[in-house]
Amino acid sequence: MNNREKEEYLREYEQLKKKGKPFFPYAIMKDSVMFLVVAAVLITMSLVLGAEMGPKADPTTTTYTPRPEWYFFFLFELLRVLKPPALVPIATVGIPTICMVLLLALPFYDRGAERIPWKRPIATITGILIIIAMAKLTLLGASAGSPSEIELATKPQYEQGKAIVAESGCLACHAIGENGAHGGLGPDLTEIGSKIPRSAIKQSVEIGPGIMPSFRGLGEEDLNAVADYLASLN
Ligand code: HEC
Structure with a gap:
């Protein structure tokens, strides 16, 4: 800002100041009235409408999708x-x-x-x-997919296995397509079907190689569905 601009600014400011009203009490009064109106509306709304309560927290759920505001x-x-x-x-x-x-x-x-x-x-x-x-x-x-969802398209006969994989926590360590842990603890499974045979996939899920937990508890039927689904990824 050069001197000429500065003088001009100060002159304008002086004139505007003469025209205006002082902050106290005029602006304070306006703010206070508005504050009271907003507070009254909020209190009335909370008394009349109340706040919506979601379902009770369930620590055992596996389908909960954490989402921020x-x-x-x-x-x-x-x-x-x-x-x-x-x-x-x-x-x-x-x-x-x-x-x-x-x-x-x-x-x-x-x-x-x-x-x-x-x-x-x-x-x-x-x-x-x-x-x-x-x-x-x-x-x-x-629009991000939820952490318990696999967005990769699948043939209908593999939907069951896909749902089991999505809900069993595999995505915490593995990536499948856009979903899951990219760079997580386990290898990317997006093309696992072209890397190892179905029998090896099933064995991995059953035994849990290295730090991967065993998923034998899924039962024979679900294990086969999971193996069928993963073997179809290529
Ligand atoms: C705690 C993390 C973790 C979870 C959960 C997990 N895995 Fe793994 N998984 C791994 C790791 C780590 C490896 C590599 C182990 C090794 O080779 O030492 C692996 C390996 C595999 C392999 C073999 C991959 C290959 O290239 O040989 C398959 C298949 C597999 N996991 C499927 C699954 C499925 C299906 C689930 C869910 C039912 C699952 N994993 C859950 C960590 C995990």
């Missing part, structure tokens, strides 16, 4: 796509903190006098890009 979908999606564990704290705590600090410090490093958006291209473009990125992540997060 919509305004956290961008963070949820970021966590879903970030595979290396070392990057998780950087992405979830580090980057948002840096952004907040940059935003708080904005008046100190952006000393330009311009307020019109197209005369501040860097700030405007940065702002727009952040909004686009967050909107995109929010949309992706909102």
Whole structure:
């Protein structure tokens, strides 16, 4: 801001100040009235409508799909796509903190006098890009498949095995298509049928090689359905 601009600004400010009303009591009065109205509406709504209670929490459920509130979908999606564990704290705590600090410090490093958006291209473009990125992540997060669901298309005869695999916790360690743990403890099973024979697949599920738990408890019928399904993936 050069001297001429500064004088002009101060002159304008002086004039506007003469025209305006003081903050106390005028603005305070308006705020207080509005606050009372909002509080009254909230109290009335909670008394009349009440809050909806979901079903009681069930710690034994295996079909529960954990979902954040919509305004956290961008963070949820970021966590879903970030595979290396070392990057998780950087992405979830580090980057948002840096952004907040940059935003708080904005008046100190952006000393330009311009307020019109197209005369501040860097700030405007940065702002727009952040909004686009967050909107995109929010949309992706909102449409992400649940952790107990396999979206890969299957022939009807393998649907039963697919449902068992989806509900048995295999996706906590294995990836199948877009779903499950990419870079998890176990190998990707998306094309397992072309890598090892059905008998080896069934044996793996029954025995649980290495750190994988045994799934013998599924029973012969379900084990066969799982083996049939996995053998069909190629
Ligand atoms: C706790 C994590 C974990 C879970 C849960 C798990 N697995 Fe595994 N699975 C592994 C690991 C690790 C391996 C590789 C073991 C090895 O070879 O040492 C493996 C290997 C396999 C293999 C053999 C893959 C190959 O290339 O040889 C199959 C098939 C398999 N798992 C299927 C399943 C199915 C089906 C389920 C669910 C019913 C399941 N797994 C649940 C961790 C897991």
